[in-house]
Amino acid sequence: xxxxxxxxxxxxxxxxxxxxxxxxxxxxxxxxxxxxxxxxxxxxxxxxxxxxxxxxxxxxxxxxxxxxxxxxxxxxxxxxxxxxxxxxxxxxxxxxxxxxxxxxxxxxxxxxxxxxxxxxxxxxxxxxxxxxxxxxxxxxxxxxxxxxxxxxxxxxxxxxxxxxxxxxxxxxxxxxxxxxxxxxxxxxxxxxxxxxxxx
DNA sequence: TCGACGATGACCT
DNA sequence: GGTCATCGTCGAA
Numbered sequence: 001x002x003x004x005x006x007x008x009x010x011x012x013x014x015x016x017x018x019x020x021x022x023x024x025x026x027x028x029x030x031x032x033x034x035x036x037x038x039x040x041x042x043x044x045x046x047x048x049x050x051x052x053x054x055x056x057x058x059x060x061x062x063x064x065x066x067x068x069x070x071x072x073x074x075x076x077x078x079x080x081x082x083x084x085x086x087x088x089x090x091x092x093x094x095x096x097x098x099x100x101x102x103x104x105x106x107x108x109x110x111x112x113x114x115x116x117x118x119x120x121x122x123x124x125x126x127x128x129x130x131x132x133x134x135x136x137x138x139x140x141x142x143x144x145x146x147x148x149x150x151x152x153x154x155x156x157x158x159x160x161x162x163x164x165x166x167x168x169x170x171x172x173x174x175x176x177x178x179x180x181x182x183x184x185x186x187x188x189x190x191x192x193x194x195x196x197x198x199x
Numbered sequence: 200t201c202g203a204c205g206a207t208g209a210c211c212t
Numbered sequence: 213g214g215t216c217a218t219c220g221t222c223g224a225a
Binding site: 081175 | 209
Binding site for chain 1: 217220
């Protein structure tokens with residue numbers, strides 16, 4: 001039990017929904033420019049590969065952008081949304097499945113000053129790290145980290161004991177185009193945290 | 200080539 | 213509640 005760091009194998013589980021559920025309460029860390037930033041994940045969404053209408057890899061859609069999703073789990077899928085925001089996902093499952101988990105919010109813990117600088121904030125409030133675009137900016141992730149490992153010395157996750165989590169399972173955000181799959185309860189968040197994008 | 204648009208967020212009233 | 217910034221990606225032409 002000396003290492004709490006999540007392994008590549010952890011992310012290669014075939015059940016992306018269960019993994020997304022599990023990650024709420026776990027710790028996300030990055031170490032860039034000699035600065036550690038970390039926090040406790042409060043909100044995630046599962047995207048279940050080819051069979052999920054909300055997933056970029058729906059029906060096996062394979063483009064330059066989505067190619068990374070088909071790689072073995074344990075790496076980052078980061079893409080630009082609305083021309084402004086970098087959204088950070090973790091690819092899961094084994095090669096060829098294209099499952100991913102979107103990290104939508106976390107509760108800042110270590111390196112808060114660094115995160116506020118990256119976000120251009122002078123006051124600490126929930127907007128520091130709530131919302132997928134804000135998450136990436138706070139922990140210093142951008143497209144250069146696409147396809148890089150999330151089990152490295154620069155980016156890693158850790159298991160925690162998850163004290164006082166009250167897990168809510170509900171629908172995903174911003175996927176109205178996904179028809180009936182928009183109704184799937186594949187968003188998970190901790191009701192006890194204020195660091196959640198949408199309650 | 201070109202046009203449409205998106206797994207958003209900040210700011211306004 | 214509404215508006216809009218901003219640009220890479222993708223599919224149509």
